[in-house]
Amino acid sequence: MNELVVRTIAGVAMILITLGVAWVGGMPFALLVAAAATAVYWEWSRIVTGWSVGWKIGGFFYCLIPALALLLIREQSGIGLALLIWVFIVTWATDIGGYAFGKTMGRTKLAPAISPNKTWEGLLGGMLAAGLLGGLWAWSQGLASLLYWLGPPMAVAAQAGDLFESAMKRRAGVKDSGTLLPGHGGVFDRLDGLLVVATLTGVAVYMGWL
Structure with a gap:
């Protein structure tokens, strides 16, 4: 089967499963999060094999x-699911917008020493998609007005997470963090941006800004 077809099918399946479990919430969502975090840490540990113990910690x-x-985000009374979906939308829009703009208009390399395929045009496309889709979702769900414009900076944060993982893989001499996800590599490869966006959104919730 064509790699793009496999990648698309796997991507849609992951999105549907994630949204379904997020909607259910409670223990099923907690178990999914725990499984994902465990998988990322397992892949992280493989990447940093032979590095200092500080990398493991x-x-x-x-x-x-x-x-x-x-x-924490999911458990917010009344807005938890909508806010969680905002996190997903911003992260996914960054990836999709970045890929689309990078493929069609990418000319200027963003960080060639770390990730040769990343471009400034792709980053701007990701910011645009995250800002537009994230803002529309926040407005439609009556979420905090801060979220109307927070998409673009979150897209930058997601891209930073992606580049951080790419730098780790380049140092380790590996292409993907793992092989668990057909057409997508490892779990860490798919969640590198989400890890950062979720953390920053969680901090905003904890501080009472959302």
Whole structure:
């Protein structure tokens, strides 16, 4: 089967499963988050094999904090599901917008020493998509007005998470963090941006800004 077809089918399936479990919430969502965090940490540990112990310890918290943030977001009374979906929309829109703009208009390399395929045009496309779709969702759900414009900076944060993982993989000499997801590589490859967006949104919730 064509790799793009496999990637698309797997991507749609992951989105549907994630949204379904998020809608249910409670223990099923907690178990999904725990499983994802565990998978990311397992892949992180494989990448940093032979590195200092600080990388193992840092990776534990790099996986734990976003997991706790996602649970905190989902448990917000009245707005938890809508806010969680905003996090997903912004992250996914960053990826999709970045890919579309990068493929069609990408000319200027963003960080060629880390990720040669990333471009400034792709980043701007991701920011545009995240801002537009995230803002529309926040407005339609009556979420805090802060979220109307927070999409673009979150897109930058998501891209930073992507580049951080790419730098780790380049240092380790590996292409993907794992092979668990058909056409997508590892779980860490798919969640690198979400880890950052979830953490920052969780901080905003904890501070009472949302």
